[in-house]
Amino acid sequence: MSEWPAEAVDYVQAIADTKLLLSHRYAEWMLTGPSLEDDIGGASTAQDEAGHVRQLFRLLEQQGRDGEWLEGDRAPEEFRNAATLDATRDSWVEHLVAVATADRAAWYMLDSIASDDFRGLARKIGEDEYFHLEYHDARLATLADDRPEELQGAFEDALPKALAFVGPESYDADSDPVVRSGFADRSAADLRDALVAHYARLFDGTSVSLDGVDRDGPTQDEWDEARRRVGDGAIDQSVVDALTGVRNEEFAAE
Amino acid sequence: MSANMTPVDAGEPGFDRSEGNAAFEEELWALLDEIPDPHIPVSLVEMGMIYDVRDEDGDVTVEMTFPCMGCPAYDFIQDDVRSMLRPVPGVESVTIDIVWDPVWSKDRLTPEVREKMREAGISL
Known part of the structure; x- marks a missing residue:
């Protein structure tokens, strides 16, 4: 395995932590979705994401990250997940939009990685993501018809x-550090455009408008490069406890 | 247990064993072929999950993959591999190298294994 530049390690850390939180949020809702199919889909997706995290953490350990720290022996603000996943959502619509945008953003970032260390691994993750993203879009399309105002909000x-997680608009092919280092082949600006264009296409012909979505922020100055967000928000300590199985410690296999 | 132990090229159904495998490595392959997949009534070898087995003076490396990255049996399948090979006389250590290139697909299943799975009610 090659030695990655520091910005690449942070990049993969953010993808891995987002997948970790995706797994948690899918699991939270897998008994309370609007249909049995949604619950089963959420459970399967949670399992896939946990599997992706396992492999990405393995790579991060090989790059020098501490295994226990990766597994959750860290403060909430040390998790680099997309901010959309900081808190559980009040409604299933909000949950679906949060996981759909974060999952797609994380996949675009992973798919942009050009390092040989991801050969096969990224393709395998992509096989899972194909179904995640298809499922999200199918459900978002039905919600665009059934609950457009809630969906738009x-x-x-x-x-x-999700756009802030991908990176600031000013990170183009000439300035995005992961592109400049050769670790990725598409810049944050390119991925942001792809993300917005995807949802514009998805909602074309529906009453859902993305005109009210802030597509310009954040500025590079306000953006936290390590945590790929604006501000100091974080998951709750109870989420860290759940991820590390504090309450079920006695059942853990040694 | 597999009925077909003929080495074939990577990407083809069967077992990607390199040419010139030592008899000892063949023995290890045969043992791995006794470990059942916990989800499907065929062995890990028949599932095409074992990519290579290499022995260097008793230090054995098993290169393997998983059909499902989120496999809930990820750890205990590896425990099974270690438990099967570690007691073999001449084996000093067992290292498992999880790889994803090439990505596993159903193309790795031989016609015999496919038939076995069909008989067990598993559609492909």
Whole structure:
């Protein structure tokens, strides 16, 4: 395995932590979705994401990250997940939009990695992501017909956070550090455009408008490069406890 | 247990054993072929999950993959591999190298294994 530049390690850390939180949020809702199919889909997706995390953490350990720290022996603000996943959502619509935008953003970032260390691994993750993203889009399309106002409000909250996670608009092919280092072949600006264009296409012909979504932020100055967000928000300590199995410690296999 | 132990090229159904495998490595392959997949009534070898087995003076490396990255049996399948090979006389250590290139697909299943799975009610 090659030695990655520091910005690449942070990049993969953010993808891995987002997948870790995706797994947690899918699991939270897998008994309370609107249909049995949604619950089963959420459970399967949670399992896939946990598997992706396992492999990405393995690579991060090989790059020098501490295994126990990766597994959750860290403060909430040390998790680099997309801000859309900081808190559980009040409604299933908000949940679906949060996970759909974060999952797609994380996949675009992973798919942009050009390092040989991801050969096969990224393709395998992509096989899972194909079904995740198809499922999200199918459900978002039905919600665009059934609950357009609620869906639009959820997008106005979640999509700017997903765009911030991808990176600032000013990170183009000449300035994005992961592209400049050769670790990735598409810049944050390119991925942001792809993300917005995807949802514009998805909602074309529906009453859901993305005109109210802030597509410009954040500025490079306000953006936290390590945590790929604006501000100091974080998951709750109870989420860290759940991820590390504190309450079920006695059942852990040694 | 597998009925077909003929080495074939990577990407083809069967077992990607390199040419010139030592008899000892063949013995290890045969043992791995006794470990059942916990989800499907065929062995890990028949599932095409074992990519290579290499022995260097008793230090054995098993290169393997998983059909499902989120496999809930990820750890205990590896425990099974270690438990099967570690007691073999001449084996000093067992290292498992999880790889994803090439990505596993159903193309790795031989016609015999496919038939076995069909008989067990598993559609492909």
